[in-house]
Amino acid sequence: MPAASEQSPLSVVQTDSGxxxxxxxxxxxxxxxxxxxxxxxxxxxxxxxxxPGMVIDLSQLEFITSAGLRGIVIANKxxxxxxxxLAISGLKKTVAEVFRISRFDTLxxxxxSVEEAAALVTQ
Amino acid sequence: MAMKVKFWGTxxxxxxPALPLTQQSRIRSILQExxxxxxxxxxxxxxxxGEGCRGALPTIYGGNTACVQITAEDGAxxxxxxxxxxxxxxxxxxxDRGPVSTKPFNxxxxxxxxxxxxxxxxxxxxxxxxxxxxIYGCHDGMRAAFERQHGAPSFPVPFEVxxxxxxxxxxxxxxxxxxxxxxxxxxLLHHAGDAYAYRIRRDGADVTYASDGEHKPHLxxxxxxxxxxxRGTNLLIFDAQYSLAETVSVKEDWGHSSNFVGVELxxxxxxxxxxxxxxxxxxxxxxLDEIVAEARQIERVxxxxxxxxxxxxxxxxxxITV
Numbered sequence: 001m002p003a004a005s006e007q008s009p010l011s012v013v014q015t016d017s018g019x020x021x022x023x024x025x026x027x028x029x030x031x032x033x034x035x036x037x038x039x040x041x042x043x044x045x046x047x048x049x050x051x052p053g054m055v056i057d058l059s060q061l062e063f064i065t066s067a068g069l070r071g072i073v074i075a076n077k078x079x080x081x082x083x084x085x086l087a088i089s090g091l092k093k094t095v096a097e098v099f100r101i102s103r104f105d106t107l108x109x110x111x112x113s114v115e116e117a118a119a120l121v122t123q
Numbered sequence: 124m125a126m127k128v129k130f131w132g133t134x135x136x137x138x139x140p141a142l143p144l145t146q147q148s149r150i151r152s153i154l155q156e157x158x159x160x161x162x163x164x165x166x167x168x169x170x171x172x173g174e175g176c177r178g179a180l181p182t183i184y185g186g187n188t189a190c191v192q193i194t195a196e197d198g199a200x201x202x203x204x205x206x207x208x209x210x211x212x213x214x215x216x217x218x219d220r221g222p223v224s225t226k227p228f229n230x231x232x233x234x235x236x237x238x239x240x241x242x243x244x245x246x247x248x249x250x251x252x253x254x255x256x257x258i259y260g261c262h263d264g265m266r267a268a269f270e271r272q273h274g275a276p277s278f279p280v281p282f283e284v285x286x287x288x289x290x291x292x293x294x295x296x297x298x299x300x301x302x303x304x305x306x307x308x309x310x311l312l313h314h315a316g317d318a319y320a321y322r323i324r325r326d327g328a329d330v331t332y333a334s335d336g337e338h339k340p341h342l343x344x345x346x347x348x349x350x351x352x353x354r355g356t357n358l359l360i361f362d363a364q365y366s367l368a369e370t371v372s373v374k375e376d377w378g379h380s381s382n383f384v385g386v387e388l389x390x391x392x393x394x395x396x397x398x399x400x401x402x403x404x405x406x407x408x409x410x411l412d413e414i415v416a417e418a419r420q421i422e423r424v425x426x427x428x429x430x431x432x433x434x435x436x437x438x439x440x441x442x443i444t445v
Binding site: 031032034035038063065066067069070071073094097098100101102103104106107 | 339340341343344345366367368369371372381382383384387391417418420421424425
């Protein structure tokens with residue numbers, strides 16, 4: 001966990017997979033940049049309307065803390081309120097452990113790839 | 124040793140006795156692991172048990188609700204919360220010191236929810252003339268809460284007939300307060316009806332009791348005031364009743380926290396030892412062991428250049444020296 005003066009690297013890029021908005025997250029989400037992550041998620045949920053929903057691809061994510069995970073819950077609610085679905089894709093080993101230990105793997109559909117997660121959203 | 128911490132009750136919400144099926148399963152596991160040489164005589168049996176029955180058993184966490192005893196080197200003592208573990212504590216004290224204690228019982232109350240006061244009607248020293256109980260807390264209405272459960276229709280004996288002297292003392296939050304040589308600082312936690320953590324300092328060591336508190340993930344960071352409250356504490360007794368997923372979804376605002384957030388806070392606060400407390404009644408001993416193991420795993424990943432935090436799960440009867 002870095003000190004407050006340093007901000008962990010974070011990048012969120014919007015793309016499309018078969019008509020489904022994809023947010024590709026790389027870097028690390030922790031208490032130093034979780035507010036930025038939340039803003040990116042909000043922008044993504046707005047951009048996903050009207051549509052089937054959104055995939056958050058975490059295949060390039062190194063680590064995520066509770067504040068980042070909470071952001072995904074908020075995004076999920078916004079997408080669901082608009083009638084869509086949210087799915088997660090590409091959990092690397094460490095992030096998969098975070099999802100398992102936090103029990104976030106019980107909250108969201110998770111696909112191995114972006115395409116698989118997009119299919120979970122659009123089906 | 125500066126202080127000894129003994130856990131008399133570690134379960135959250137409601138007492139959780141082990142069911143007969145659980146006991147049968149345990150006996151089966153032990154028998155499956157035992158070799159002939161393990162049971163050849165009493166000494167061998169004692170060794171087998173003492174070494175954990177070759178790993179046949181999980182940690183036995185127990186089922187009493189919150190009650191923790193803190194003892195200083197000079198014998199000064201604080202009790203925290205009157206959960207059902209207080210009944211066990213009372214039995215131990217009376218066997219050790221006789222029915223009338225020469226020193227008062229000084230008790231800190233985190234809050235007045237039922238699981239934290241339910242042991243009081245069974246706290247036998249309260250019935251015996253000559254005993255003195257000083258009950259400290261930050262809530263208004265402490266006496267009323269104790270009286271309400273101690274009389275008809277909830278209990279056959281009215282509060283008024285207690286033979287001991289019972290004094291209630293309201294103390295202010297965020298200010299150090301001295302009780303029998305202990306410096307006690309209360310801190311408000313997010314919990315329905317409020318709960319208070321206590322940082323307790325004595326002889327250069329300190330323990331922080333922080334049960335029944337929820338921490339919103341988006342608030343956690345170097346500037347979260349709670350981090351300063353726990354910073355550098357030797358032992359943080361932490362409510363990890365739920366999973367993180369539960370605390371941000373179906374159980375948001377239920378006023379409890381998770382192992383995951385406990386690790387985050389302990390790392391930021393440079394805590395020496397984090398012990399989980401207020402265990403979920405639905406969780407088996409095996410599940411609680413898993414929660415501790417997973418917390419150690421996430422601590423290793425999350426730590427980076429911060430100080431390592433020792434992580435354990437508190438169980439009824441556990442003693443920790445700080």
